[in-house]
Amino acid sequence: MFMALIYTIVSMYFWLKDVITESTYKGEHTSVVQRGIFFGFLLFVISEVFFFLAIFWGYLHNAIAPIFELGGLYPAFGIDSIDPFELPLVNTIILLTSGATVTFSHHFLIKGGRKEGLSGALLTVIAALVFTGLQSIEYIVSTFTISDGIYGSSFFFSTGFHGLHVIIGTIFIGVGLIRLFNYQLTDSRHLGYECGILYWHFVDIVWIFLYISVYYWGS
Numbered sequence: 131m132f133m134a135l136i137y138t139i140v141s142m143y144f145w146l147k148d149v150i151t152e153s154t155y156k157g158e159h160t161s162v163v164q165r166g167i168f169f170g171f172l173l174f175v176i177s178e179v180f181f182f183l184a185i186f187w188g189y190l191h192n193a194i195a196p197i198f199e200l201g202g203l204y205p206a207f208g209i210d211s212i213d214p215f216e217l218p219l220v221n222t223i224i225l226l227t228s229g230a231t232v233t234f235s236h237h238f239l240i241k242g243g244r245k246e247g248l249s250g251a252l253l254t255v256i257a258a259l260v261f262t263g264l265q266s267i268e269y270i271v272s273t274f275t276i277s278d279g280i281y282g283s284s285f286f287f288s289t290g291f292h293g294l295h296v297i298i299g300t301i302f303i304g305v306g307l308i309r310l311f312n313y314q315l316t317d318s319r320h321l322g323y324e325c326g327i328l329y330w331h332f333v334d335i336v337w338i339f340l341y342i343s344v345y346y347w348g349s
Contacts, residue, residue, distance in 0.1 A: 135294060142298065146305055149322060154314050164321050171325045175332050178295070182336050185291065186343065189284045193348055204348070205281040210273045214345035217268045221261050222341050225296075228257035229334040232303060236327050242317045244310065251307040251323075254330070258300040265293050281348075288344055292336055299333045302326030 149167075153159040159167070196204040205211050212218060235250025269286075276286040306323035309315050315323055 135297065138294065138298060139301070142301055146301075146322075150305075150309070150314070153319075153322070154309075159321070167321060168325065171328070175329060178332065182288075182291075182339075185288050186339065189288060189344065189348075192280045192284065193343075209278060209281055211281075211349040212268065212272060212345065214341065214349055217264055218341055218345040221264050221268075222337065224257050224261050224264070225334055225337050228254045228261070229331060231257065232327050232330050236324070239310070239315065239320060239323070240317055248307065248310055251303060251310060255300060255304050255307060258296060258303065262293065262296055262300070265289070265296075285344060285348075288340060292333070292340055295329075295333050295336070299326065299330045302329055 193204045231250045231253040233250075235247045235254065238246035238250065274282045274285075276282050303323075303326050306315065306320070306326050310320075310323065
């Protein structure tokens, strides 16, 4: 997971560097190019939807009909699941709030409200960092690990990859915040930030399904 995170961050750095150079300094992002980038990003998000669909499929396959080796129970006997009304609920509120703040930022950016756009993006990044920090604390205090059977592997695989996507989304929004601060985004030209917002809403939706199925129902 750590190596995947490092690889993702490095890849995003070079990709975003090229995109910003082409759009801001070379002026190569015509309306046709922007349309192609948007649809390409949309296809990427759709592929992510199927990735998480496979994760949920594997999780529900074992949770709905636990096999004999699990004692017919899910979670298996001896595993204390995380209380969904403690840290997971707080994280849910934080993440949904961040979805509202990034929408607030986008709305005012379109209206020409640069100051409000900046404040909304900044609040979103702060909320994302708090979410990641609380998720890390949750992992530390958890009484089970990824090696504790199907439940442990399913839990950490699903929430861990969601956490990786939160970090990716944080980078997207963070880059948008920096570009907005540097006057590189306008009310009519902010495709990169718009894609980051789309990605962030996708992350929000996945978390809602994770909270309901893995934390609440799975406990």
